[in-house]
Ligand SMILES: Cc1cc2nc3c(=O)[nH]c(=O)nc-3n(C[C@H](O)[C@H](O)[C@H](O)COP(=O)(O)O)c2cc1C
């Protein structure tokens with residue numbers, strides 16, 4: 001195999017390897033997939049204003065997030081069921097990642113992932129109707145040394161994923177959400193023609209009444225910082241912080257929830273302005289290159305997360321593949337910092353963009 005030099009090449013290699021149903025589950029968005037496409041297009045539209053005559057002999061990609069030093073400002077977004085693409089699943093991803101947000105629907109246990117992790121771990125939560133599932137995950141994350149919780153708020157139910165519906169997609173029996181009661185997850189394994197099992201499962205098990213008071217309740221349950229994921233507006237950023245959130249993740253769930261929602265990078269400036277330095281602002285959705293990372297930081301992100309790219313690397317070559325994808329992005333980021341005259345991340349601000 002020739003060396004793969006870009007994230008796009010990992011994507012193509014992963015597509016060649018994965019069964020079509022698994023590929024469509026991962027690649028797909030909701031509805032007409034407009035937001036899925038917009039996440040990529042929005043980055044492409046942000047032209048850079050490089051500066052020259054700057055000493056760029058010592059580029060420094062490191063950053064601090066919630067008191068922890070990271071080698072790069074790039075982590076892995078919470079993505080369900082890594083074992084769909086590689087038998088080691090999240091354990092391999094955790095070895096490769098500088099920083100990983102573990103999904104509530106991880107296919108390895110929180111403790112196995114913690115034992116393997118190279119960097120900080122956060123745990124993502126859904127608002128299960130059975131609140132003891134949420135509380136149990138919080139206790140286990142605390143005990144296993146996770147450093148933050150991420151409450152996903154863009155999923156009162158799973159979006160209309162037409163690729164999943166057409167295939168009657170269900171989670172294969174051998175791959176389970178290792179940290180959630182099997183009874184809660186049973187319906188994710190029942191294939192029905194013309195329906196996504198995940199949509200059905202989410203309608204039954206996720207609580208769509210989630211509101212600000214519930215966020216405040218969650219924050220009161222734990223000393224861990226709680227970030228709110230799925231924020232696309234200044235109003236929701238303000239509401240999240242007012243009810244105890246330590247920060248936000250600007251995200252449209254990789255174009256898998258409300259189709260037609262704004263591209264995440266296009267929502268970033270508004271959210272960052274509302275947060276106004278009171279906590280970290282992360283971004284995910286469509287980050288595929290080092291220059292995308294730089295664009296997001298210029299618009300106010302503290303760090304970014306990649307979702308699908310981590311799975312592409314994992315699918316191609318397990319732990320080394322996931323590491324290689326993150327290394328490609330880091331190498332491109334360093335290059336972009338040197339070539340744009342911004343050798344430190346603290347030098348990255350809206351002046352980097354032609355039309356911020
Ligand atoms: C296959 C797949 C599964 C996902 N599972 C979850 C999940 O369990 N929890 C969650 O908060 N977000 C989930 N997401 C959304 C990601 O956290 C993230 O928002 C999105 O993938 C970022 O976009 P990107 O894939 O373009 O990088 C999932 C995304 C994908 C593609």
Ligand SMILES: O=C(O)C(=O)c1ccccc1
Pocket residue numbers: 080105158198201202253256
């Ligand atoms: O969050 C998702 O995008 C996702 O795919 C999912 C997986 C399992 C249950 C609910 C949603």
